[in-house]
Amino acid sequence: xxxxxxxxxxxxxxxxxxxxxxxxxxxxxxxxxxxxxxxxxxxxxxxxxxxxxxxxxxxxxxxxxxxxxxxxxxxxxxxxxxxxxxxxxxxxxxxxxxxxxxxxxxxxxxxxxxxxxxxxxxxxxxxxxxxxxxxxxxxxxxxxxxxxxxxxxxxxxxxxxxxxxxxxxxxxxxxxxxxxxxxxxxxxxxxxxxxxxxxxxxxxxxxxxxxxxxxxxxxxxxxxxxxxxxxxxxxxxxxxxxxxxxxxxxxxxxxxxxxxxxxxxxxxxxxxxxxxxxxxxxxxxxxxxxxxxxxxxxxxxxxxxxxxxxxxxxxxxxxxxxxxxxxxxxxxxxxxx
Numbered sequence: 001x002x003x004x005x006x007x008x009x010x011x012x013x014x015x016x017x018x019x020x021x022x023x024x025x026x027x028x029x030x031x032x033x034x035x036x037x038x039x040x041x042x043x044x045x046x047x048x049x050x051x052x053x054x055x056x057x058x059x060x061x062x063x064x065x066x067x068x069x070x071x072x073x074x075x076x077x078x079x080x081x082x083x084x085x086x087x088x089x090x091x092x093x094x095x096x097x098x099x100x101x102x103x104x105x106x107x108x109x110x111x112x113x114x115x116x117x118x119x120x121x122x123x124x125x126x127x128x129x130x131x132x133x134x135x136x137x138x139x140x141x142x143x144x145x146x147x148x149x150x151x152x153x154x155x156x157x158x159x160x161x162x163x164x165x166x167x168x169x170x171x172x173x174x175x176x177x178x179x180x181x182x183x184x185x186x187x188x189x190x191x192x193x194x195x196x197x198x199x200x201x202x203x204x205x206x207x208x209x210x211x212x213x214x215x216x217x218x219x220x221x222x223x224x225x226x227x228x229x230x231x232x233x234x235x236x237x238x239x240x241x242x243x244x245x246x247x248x249x250x251x252x253x254x255x256x257x258x259x260x261x262x263x264x265x266x267x268x269x270x271x272x273x274x275x276x277x278x279x280x281x282x283x284x285x286x287x288x289x290x291x292x293x294x295x296x297x298x299x300x301x302x303x304x305x306x307x308x309x310x311x312x313x314x315x316x317x318x319x320x321x322x323x324x325x326x327x328x329x330x331x332x333x334x335x336x337x
Contacts, residue, residue, distance in 0.1 A: 023089045023168065026161045030085040033157035034078050036150045041075045044068075051147040057304075058142065066297060077111075080104060081158050088165040094173060105166050106325065110282025111290065112159035118241055119152040122234040129233040177335045178274050183266030185259040194330030198257045201323030202250035205284065208317040211309065212243040222309030225302070242287075246317065249280025253327045277328050285321020288314045 043050055044058075045068055052058050058067060084104060087093040093101075190198070211222060216239035220228045227235075252273035255265060292314035295306040 023165060026165050027085045027089045030158055030161035030165070031082050033154045033161070034081050037078050037154050038075060040147065040151070041071050041078070045071050045075070051144045053141050053144055056142055060300075062300065063297070078158075081108065081162065084108060084162060085165060088162070088169045093169070098174075102329075105162070106278065106282045107286050108159075108162060109279050110284075110286030110321070112155055112162070113279050113283045114242070114245070114287050115152055115155045116159045117245075118238050119156060121237050121241060125232075125234040125237050174332075174336065177332055178269075178271035180270050181266065182255065182259070182268045182270060182273070185256070185270065187259055189259045190257040190327060190330045190334060194327050195257050197323045197330075198253050198327030201281075201320045201327065202254055204316055204323065205246045205250045205320040208284075208288070208313045208320065209243045209246050211313045212239045212246075216240040216243065222307050222313065224304055224306050224310070226304045229303075245280055246284045246320070248276050249284050249321075249324055252276035252280060253324050253331075256331050257327050274328070274331070277324065281321050281324035281328055283321070284317050285325055288317025288319075288321055292318050 040051060044052070049059070057063070084101075087096055087101060214221065215223065216236045218236075223231075255268075255273045256270070256277060292311065295311050295314060299305045
């Protein structure tokens with residue numbers, strides 16, 4: 001069996017220096033960006049109706065207990081952003097075992113990346129289509145408009161600051177992992193199991209890619225009536241973005257694990273497909289899991305109940321994303337001493 005030569009890992013000094021000025025500023029911004037979301041969630045758990053219009057399904061007493069549980073979970077998820085910001089900027093954070101940091105960062109990347117890309121797309125499409133494109137039958141609003149701006153704006157700031165902090169952290173601790181170009185990768189950059197999982201994940205991703213493109217093109221197959229009534233230009237743009245993200249994740253990972261020798265890829269830096277596969281697999285897997293679990297919440301209104309095709313699509317996304325993530329993890333592990 002061919003032995004893979006791995007770059008030497010830089011030693012970690014006994015006493016690690018504290019963060020510089022930029023990491024401290026980014027940490028403060030990341031933590032501050034969590035405050036509005038956490039404040040809203042805590043207020044809702046306490047019974048406040050701030051930001052919730054009359055007629056919203058959030059005021060339904062039959063699902064109040066379930067919504068409170070969901071709010072509590074999302075509070076913990078956003079609080080995890082604060083923990084990550086601290087770990088990435090404290091000297092002791094360099095000694096955290098890799099899985100305890102890498103997996104939460106992958107989840108955070110997967111949940112925040114679609115928002116960072118999708119919310120600006122929604123705003124841009126809205127500038128051209130105007131607010132009146134939605135059907136008048138779309139029903140009562142879910143939340144006041146200002147809530148979306150505050151919440152998604154905060155998520156974008158969290159994604160940017162965490163992304164920069166993690167990139168700096170990973171560069172200092174594992175920078176050797178993504179050095180080199182595609183033409184220098186060995187044929188067995190990943191083991192057989194990882195290659196099999198990666199190919200399976202890429203093939204499985206074809207199903208949600210196809211369905212999201214169908215929805216983007218105007219098909220209503222597999223959509224609940226409420227989603228059909230609420231479709232507009234931003235809906236089509238987001239569905240297209242979702243499909244493109246899955247395709248980029250699959251293609252990027254296949255480049256890494258199959259290591260093609262084509263001249264077109266030989267000079268491509270390893271970090272390019274690695275970053276795309278990391279973010280893309282997280283977006284496909286974690287966002288697919290979130291939407292799949294949300295679809296399991298029972299609805300009294302049949303117009304809101306997701307059809308089987310929608311549930312199957314998000315289940316396939318979740319599974320494909322985690323298979324692709326296994327390929328990314330195997331690639332990184334093989335390049336780490």
